[in-house]
Amino acid sequence: MRFYSALRLLALWPVAAVAQAPQAGAPLAPLSVEKIMREPAQWLGGLPSAQYWSEDGKRIYFQWNPDRARRDSLYYTTPDGKAPRKVSLAEQRQLPAARGDYDATHTRKVYEKDGDIYLLDLKSGRTRRITNTAEREVEPEFALQGRAVSYTRNGNLFTWDPATGETTQRTDFRRGQRPPGPSADKSEKYLRAQQLALFQVIKQREQDRQARERLQKALAKLRPKPIYLGNQTVENLRLSPDGRYVTYSLVQAPTNDKVAIVPSFVTASGFTEDINTRNKVGAPQTAYELGIYDIGRDTTFVLGYKELKGLDEQPAYRKEYALKAKAPVPAEGDKASTKDKPATELRRVVPHGPYWNDSGQRAFLVMRSTDNKDRWIVSLDPTTQKIALLDRQRDEAWINGPGIGYEAGNVGWMPDGRRIYFQSEETGYSHLYTADATSGQKKALTSGNFEVQQAKLSRDKKTWYITANKPHPGEQHFYRMPAEGGQLTQITSQSGAHEVALSPDEKTLAVRYSYANKPWELYVMDNKPGAKMRQLTHSTTKEFESYKWREPEVVTFKAQDGALVHARLYRPAQQDPTRPAVIFVHGAGYLQNAHKWWSQYFREYMFHNLLADRGYTVLDVDYRGSAGYGRDWRTGIYRYMGGKDLSDHVDGAKLLVDKYNVDPQRIGIYGGSYGGFITLMAMFTQPEVFKSGAALRSVTDWAHYNHGYTDNILNEPYNDSVAYARSSPINFAEGLKGNLLMCHGMVDTNVHFQDIVRLTQRLIELGKDNWELAVYPVEDHGFVEPSSWTDEYKRILKLFETTLRNQPSTAAAGGAVGSSGK
Known part of the structure; x- marks a missing residue:
């Protein structure tokens, strides 16, 4: 073997010159x-992507590169088709983030930008800056049924009151173990009492310390309870709509997490630099639990889930190996003791949520087994710490699919606040379902040999907007459907794929469309079946x-x-x-x-x-x-x-x-x-x-x-x-x-x-x-x-x-x- 300048190993089959002449009938511009x-x-052109609407519906923003630069830039156009215009950096700094959380009336939006939190009034267009710190605040949401804004900073939950401007810390998570209290050892207690009796200075200092502690305890009633995490961390902090509960994910990283190292040889420093990448399949994985802080009772607990149906059900493939390693048969006269039998192995789960309805009276969780062969959707009663099964999807292979994924998937509450919606591959194709959070009664909203790839309720909660491949697996179209199910009405009509962003008033669609031999371009159309698409961009080169x-x-x-x-x-x-x-x-x-x-x-x-x-x-x-x-x-x-x-x-x-x-x-x-x-x-x-x-x-x-x-x-x-x-x-x-x-x-x-x-x-x-x-x-x-x-x-x-x-x-x-x- 010999190395060549291109760092390839020697090719040992015969090498012939690559033919350069085009075949007869080839186009005038031959490819190479x-x-x-x-x-x-x-060469191809900078195609548009990631389109979204301004909050007032007057502009469509998107990433584009008509200047053939090294990277895309932010542009905007208008629905009437005016020439796209690049957004300057100064303008971008003034724009609200594209993503955020809206209140129930859709008149306010809270969002994070550059590590700070902002509140936008959609009617007046006025923006209030909630935080301005060197620390990073993230995950803003409307809380307390819209009366406050919640966000997290350094692993703790805070709320901000728009009426008073007051910020309240809702949790006090601390790494490590709780500090030890006074020793209960009899010998130590005797020595302590002797010191206080013998030395007036020590006695006076002890009295001062106790006075400070009494004051601190009185003040502590106004502050959140310290919660010590040991070597765990917290994620996904959420405040219940009534403000009584804080839920959080307890995260336990593996202690022996060995990762593969990839060396980078060609670097700016001139030295080989090592890149830490990932572990390999079968390595210990991060463990998750759901913690609940009951503020009213000033107590915390970790949710149990042993009653989940099928939690002890082992994958079918293991039977193949079990048959090869049968347990020895007891000798005649011996009795097999039940205490000698191995305990039933319960699989570990990862909880997602909880998801509260608007009133805060009901909540549900999505729970996934770590072997990803089960997904349970359960109602949650944090008062009793009880869960009840609403839906179980089992797959001997693995759970996935459009609207399902590997986490919670596309889930939420129906407008009545009593039923939840979710997607499932129960029939073999991903479809949309509802389930009653009290009775568990389930209903399929869509069905057929096609996939619901995206589904979202309209702002008035009366209509579903759905992307699906109903006509053919190789096409993606945009549909609407009544919230309670029924006929899918196809909005887009051209063969190909349509990536749709709805205008704020839901009357107009910004569509990223392409066909097999036509690259992506941006279009706009009325939200009506068969409406004509009007092209907004032209990206490909001559x-x-x-x-x-x-x-x-x-x-x-x-x-x-x-x-x-x-x-x-x-x-x-x-x-x-x-x-x-x-x-x-x-x-x-x-x-x-x-x-x-x-x-x-x-x-x-x-x-x-x-x-x-x-x-x-x-x-x-x-x-x-x-x-x-x-x-x-x-x-x-x-x-x-x-x-x-x-x-x-x-x-x-x-x-x-x-x-x-x-x-x-x-x-x-x-x-x-x-x-x-x-x-x-x-x-x-x-x-x-x-x-x-x-x-x-x-x-x-x-x-x-x-x-x-x-x-x-x-x-x-x-x-x-x-x-x-x-x-x-x-x-x-x-x-x-x-x-x-x-x-x-x-x-x-x-x-x-x-x-x-x-x-x-x-x-x-x-x-x-x-x-x-x-x-x-x-x-x-x-x-x-x-x-x-x-x-x-x-x-x-x-x-x-x-x-x-x-x-x-x-x-x-x-x-x-x-x-x-x-």
Whole structure:
């Protein structure tokens, strides 16, 4: 092995010159890697994002970059379509924060900006500064049913009264242990009494001390009770609407939290600098409890949850291991003692909330098991410290999905203050539900084989505004629906995706819209079904527009198990005589890319156009585990990454051969992150299907990835070793036969560079010689520098041109697309 100046290991397959001439019929502005991998703002254009309305509804603010600068700037326009104008730094300092908390009448807004708290009167436009300190105040909310504003500072809760301007400290949390009181030891008590009897000075000082203590106790009644935390910390401090309770999360960090270190070699200092990153899957995790401070009774308690239904229910996969390790059968005549049986193991939970209704009479919590296989929604009575089950969602894989996520999800109170709303994948797709906080009666507000991706009540609480993919998994539209459920009325109409911000009066929509071959632009439209969208921005450059970008076909094909797989297909105007094809694997696992809007993988989209210009057929698959298709698709990779997600790509390769005239011996595959992982599994376990592959920033061994992601899918490595063994590419490296390119950033704090180094050593020890590694010294997981993107994709193109187009076909040798039988 030799190192080259680009810090790559020697490529050992034949290298041929990359063809530069466009295919017959190619557009007048031929694509090149150097062109499409330039700084996006310079070449594609600075697309608008993050739009929001001014509080009076007269302006629409958004991030934009028409000047092709290094970063976006804040702009505004008006709904009538006046030319956008950049907001100066002086103007930005005067603007209220986009996010904040509104009172019940929506006439006031409280927000945090630069670590201080402000109150905005929406009618007059007048702003009052609540705090002006060197310390940081955060999490402002209206409290005491709108009579005060609450916020936190240094881990304690404060309220501010707008009428009097008075600030009140509501909690006094202190680190460490409570100071010890007077000793109860008899010997010490005797010596103390003797000292007081013998020495008048000591006696007088003791009397003075006791007087001070009496005064301090009297004053202490006007101050919050000191609460000692030991080695815990507090988060999420909330005051109940009636002011009686303060709730808080008690946080216990693991004591032996060992994290991986990523060295950065190319630095401004000239020295190697270490970056502390994260621990690895299975490491001890932070523990959470819900604390409640009852101000009226001047007492604190930690909420118990042992009565949660199914808390002792262990995951089904553990039965596989239990069968292998059965307990010995007692000898004849022996009685198995119940006290010798292991105690039932209760899973730990993470509480979220509480969430109070407006009157403060009712509250509920969302509780998640730490193995993420259960979510409970429970009512809370802080007076009795009791909880009652309202809904339980159980999944033997893991709980997630739109409006659900990994925390509380989209939850709140209905306007009657008696029912709560939430989203659940109970039916297989994320839908909107209500539940009565007293009776537990549940009602589905939406249903069908589509996902409710966002849902929000209107200001008058009479209407739901919903984003969903009802017409097709590859489209996102905006709907309205009565608060009690009923027909979904579609507002937007154009095929693609619509990201909507409602005006304050809810009569107008600011829409960020795109189509498959049309990048995002900002539009405005009336809040009426089928209303015309009026374009407010034009962002793309003339150079970008000089090329006729393909509209990829969204196709479906049947997988081995009968499931329908969605994919994007790029077909060449004229197929190369060698009939090559490339399959792209999107990253993130739970992400959607076979859709009808502008892809976040815009560089890859442009690269696929380049490949199609050269005669390649390109397929981009929404494999098992992708977003947009419901619970069963999302969890199809549970306990086996590299199973159905990989076989979906093998079936995609078969589709290319059977339907699109692709040579089965000229199919390549590539992708980054999760896509890099799938590429490695494909090259190692399906060598008869994939001739070559480019694995970018790849996970090579799931036991070395993070806990939050991996534990959901594969459980812990010490509890489910089978899942890790069959899911990690490093265990299958001996199967490599085709040509493999690996690319990785050296300061990757997500998938560590160590991952690819370990696999490299494995390939060396196995004596493999048909691979190369390109490393990028200044890149993290998501590349930033155009030079790095260009270098990476030049290598990918060279790989495919060398191994798929310029090699003689071996189709006559009997190669076939199919499963390797693993």
